[in-house]
Each structure stands twice: as structure tokens, then as C-alpha cells.
Amino acid sequence: MSLVKIAGLHKHFGANHVLKGIDLDVAQGDVVALIGRSGSGKSTLLRAINGLETIDKGELVVDGTAVHDGKGDLRALRQKVGMVFQQFNLFPHLTAGENVMLAPTVVKGLSRAEAQDIAKEMLLKVGLADKFASFPDQLSGGQQQRVAIARALAMQPKVLLCDEITSALDPELVSEVLAVVRQLAAEGMTLVMVTHEMRFARDVGNKLIFMHHGRIHESGDPRQVFADPQTPELANFVGSVQAA
């Protein structure tokens, strides 16, 4: 049974038809990499999965919580779907620990002590146990992004969405963030990530989706898809990425 099920999903930005009927199944424990050129709709698709983008038409079901033609309980959906952003988006007025504690206390109603325990555990998991009391502007980009991952994990999501989470990082900080994601994947976390790290997608992902002009143009096992692209568009894309 699939954890995330998307059927016939359409999305417009004004006159621009950005998602033209997406069908996608993500099983428990899948690590899905979404790739494609900018404007292909990959980020929009990712953001639709937790309701940051409304759905014009089609169905989205995450672990039994359904959004049909854009109608459904978005807050229930978001409790099951965590998200990590390219720009980290930590809350600058809160410490790293408080960033992680906020949603468990406010949304789930946990006590401060309970939330604190969870926050400590999550920060430990991303290797930042000693940064509990640091404010975001005292942390490096890589550390901030790891706090953002801890913050998302604290809500115990069924699936974690990663939207180009290393694209805003200095090159030397990319690996520490990818290491955390790799570890999550190894622990069986279901991941859907938009990424430009092709090697990472190939090594860690078990499913690759190539988006082109608002459609899933090609998909399959990452190694196979990379080694033997079936369409000229993907071959072209892989070539341009590898050349870069």
C-alpha cells in the first residue's frame, strides 16, 4: 500500500499550466528524487504534497488523509508531512532548541519538558546536541539546515519533503547535510526530495522522477535511469548536469 498517492493532479499559476496530470505513488521507506530543469514543476509538485501549493484538480492522499481537488484538512495533512526548505527558514527569534520545540508544544499540546526531551533527541540525531541554546544567526548554513531537519522530524512525520536543501549552502557544508539525509534514509524514513545532487540521488534514492514541462517524463530506478535514459530530454538533462 502506498504512503503517498497522487492521482491526476493539476495545478495552474494563472494561465500557466504547471502540473499537467501527475500520478505518483510513494511507498513506505521510499527515497524519491525529483529532478528536472527549473520551471519543470518539480518544486511545485513537492510543495503540493503538504498543501503549500493548492491543487486545482486531482487527488492527494497521505497515510489516509485526503485532499481532493484542493479541499481537505490541510493541518491534518501537514502533521504527517514534514518539510525542509532551501532557505532553512528557521525562526530567527527562537533558539535552535525552541525552533524544534515550537510545533510539538503548540500543535500537539506537549508540555515544555516533553517537547524539550524531543528537541534534545532530534538535535542529537542531526549532530547538534550542543547547539540547543544557539540562535540561528550564530549557526553556519549547514548547521541551520540540520536544525531545520530536526524541527521537521520532531513532529514525527510519515514523509519528509526536501526542497533543494543544499542549494543555498557553501560547497563545503553540503556534505554534512547530505550525511544526515543519508542516515534518515538508512533508518527507513520516507523521503521525497527535489535535488540537484545527481550523485546523491543515484546513491541514496530508490526511485528517480524526471519532470519535464509539468509532467513526469521518465521515472524508475535511479541507476538504471541515469545509465540508460529512454528519452532524449532526460539524456540531454543528464548530459548538461554532468558537464556542469
Next chain:
Amino acid sequence: MLVQFTAWDIVRNLLEGGKWTLALSLIAFVLGGAVGFAILFARIARHRLLQAFAKAYIEVFQGTPLLMQLFIVFFGLSLVGLEVSPWLAAALGLTLFTSAYLAEIWRGCVESVPKGQWEASASLALSWPQQMRHVILPQALRIAIAPTVGFSVQVVKGTAVASIIGFAELTKTGAMLANATFQPFVVFGLVAAGYFALCYPLSLYAKSLERKFHVAR
């Protein structure tokens, strides 16, 4: 019989008037802040009717002279049979005026909180009130402090128009003294000095806050 005014008489009376200017400013600022906060929420609400009301409220008070607003409150209320004192009319008029400006200033502050903060808090399943309370307002507040203190200078100066409806604050007291002493230049010079003494510390404070929060960002 002509009363002779000593310099001390003039200053003493002006201080008395200044006291009312200060009181009026404080009331307008505190009540205007409270009403402005409510208007702010109406303005940024996703409820179309509330939003339209708040927009119209802000436009009306920003788009008409404060003096007209006072006239309308003062004469309008007495027209419908409510006898209001100049004091009450001035406090009410200035409160409405202040609330409209503060609501608009604060709206700008709320909107200057980056979109990513809304998205991150939404993706953590926070409701709109929770997002406002825990994520947006704490950040908007920091941004709002300096322009809010800056605007308080406008409120202090705005209280001068209350003199027109006969409320004996600093300006009105000055006008009465000028008539009695035939020394308008001296008296109004002192009146101006009084306003400056109230406003200058406020604008200095606003500037220092601006620097402080600018560095902190």
C-alpha cells in the same frame, strides 16, 4: 483692570497646558494602539469583509485632515444629541486618527516578515492564529518598535489641533496667553519649545532603536 503677567505666570500656565498635551498624547497613543491592533488584524485577515472595512477605515482617516475629523466628532456627536466635552472629542478624534496610522504601519511590519516564515510555520501544521502568535508577531514587533516610537512624535504634534475646538492644551493656552499679554512671539516661542521638549527625546529614542535593531538583524 489689567492683569499683569510675569514671566513665571506665562511659564506656569504653559506648563499646565503642556500637562494636558501630554495627557492627550498618551491617551491617543495607548487607546489608538489598542484600536490599531484590532484594525491590523481585520486588515490582514483572510475575511474579505473585515479586510474591506479595515482598508476603508485606514483610507478615510489617512485621507482627511485631522482637523476635519475632530470637527466631525465634536459637532457630529452634538448633532445627534450627544453632548461631548472638547476633551472627550479630542481624545476620541486623536484615538481614531492614531489607530488608523498605527494599523497601517504595523501592517507593513507584518508583511515585511519573510514569506518563508509563513511557509515554515504552516508546514509544521500551525494554525493561522498560532503562526501569528508564535512566529510572525514576535518578529514584526521588533521591526515595528522604531517606526511606532517615531509616529508618536506625530501624535504629540497632532494634539495641537484640539485647540481649535476649545480644549486648553498647550497651543490653546498659548493663544489665550498671547491675547492677554500682547507678547505672541515670546509666548508662541515658548509653546514651540514645549513641543520640541516633548518630541525631540522621542525622535532621538526612535533613532537609537532603529540603529539597535538594524545592527541586530
